[in-house]
Amino acid sequence: MLELSAEELKSIELGILKDVADFCDKKEIKYFLCGGTLLGAVRHKGFIPWDDDVDIAMPREDYDRFLKEYNKKESIYRVNAIENNSKWHMSFARVEDYTTTLIEGTLKKKYRNCHAFVDVFPIDGIPANKLEEKTFMIKQKIFGIILNASSFCFLPSKHYSDSKDSNISLKNTIRTCLKFVAICLFSMINTQFIAKIINRNSRKYKYNESDYIGLTVFVWNWKFEKAKAVSFEERIKFKFENYEFWGPKGYDEYLTSTYGDYMTPPPVECQVSHHSFKVYKNEV
Template identity: 30%
Template sequence: MNKPIKGKELKSVLLKTLLRFNEFCKDNDIKYSIAYGTALGAIRHKGFIPWDDDIDVIMLRPEYEKFEKAWKQYILNHPDHYKLWPEMDEENYFMAFCAKFFDTKTVLYEHFSKGKIVEYGIYIDIFVLDHIPVEKNEQRKLFMDVRFYWKWIQHFQRHFKKWNKFVRKNHLSFLPSLDMMARLLMKCKDKYNKQCTPLVSLTQDYQKKSDTNVSIYKYDWFNDFTLVEFEGHNLPIVKNYDDMLVATFGDYMKLPPEEQQVGHNVEAYWI
């Protein structure tokens, strides 16, 4: 029976995974910021939010592409017990939403609705920002297009693996498949990157019911970084972290109601 990893030990493995990621980024001059609950924890608690059990980082598209290329090159010639699930890789269950960087000495099972369980290792999430238009209607159209192709990617990836292989093997690129949807999605995402607009976003973070996207940030924020304490270590965060946290959480120094102070539905073990 594998030994379970819980509580402080789980957070210790999470922290080591983040520090390995941070070390690699420093060595390769790659810029990123801690983000979401990790950034909030750093500012409000100088570390993990007490009930939180994951880590988030955020990068502009060019920095992420630089990271992915450098890691793939590095891992060819160096043994390492950390693994990258790239953002647009078929192996990544969360393909087209975020990349995962995880410890292969561990196994983690994440439980989702309808009984779905995903298996990988104790991980950090890497979210990628793309430029978006300033005009609200154009933003809405982009977000809806991205979500449309993203949903199809999830569908083809999880339910049509044999079909995808058939299309690829026979060079039938004109037929709907995972590859086609991935190309169309990246074309959407890249449209405003070429214009270098003043806003960036995790484009999939669009809530259709409320017509909002909480991950809309100013591009200029990602030109300047500072260091902030997180569990006794100094980690990068955008200098405008107050603006970023307000955009994401509103009054972020106020604790949520006790019933909302819950972690993710995961179980982890040593291999």
């Protein structure tokens, strides 16, 4: 197999995003650019130059519809989630390009062979009571750590590599140590069982009944992305690599909450990918 360059991978990911966006528009399924993809659209009008993935989010009801309907069409793309794939190893969905093979070195061997992807996160509500919110987030954080520990293998963490944090090397070392301890404790736990618990818990608070919403806050323990629900009431189009995709009208509140001064990029020496995968084009 031929390893793809960073630009070739971005082209494939853009193809997935276009297909998902066209499908969602046709089926009236609401989606938003989110995370680093929305940041890239706002700051760079496309991919963050050193980033190598795409993130979108959907309100839970739209997310469920998407999981049920997307795979009905014949395509090189397929969405995988714990809701439609009993062997899936994550608590959120990915739309994958099956003409590629992605080798994720941080995962256990049985989860390692995947495909070039676009991440799809459900958007859920957040408890109105502050103590209840804090308790719920801690609980989901713990489940997220157990989930990752059950699917990861012993490789150093690169989580902070592309951040503006100080002492990046120290933070990655500490995170690596904690990761190794967690793997030792929880590696025998059933990954799918934990993923189902995480999603079952996150469904308790409705997207359309909450003042605040969480994009990856309940299903992915690396990020706590929280926003005012009003920021996601309306959508506007954002230019992204010469195409246009939907994002939240209240993007400034969401990006500020998630990244702080989001228009200032990290130092040049930190402008690197924090992922550890390689992607190949399958032989015909």
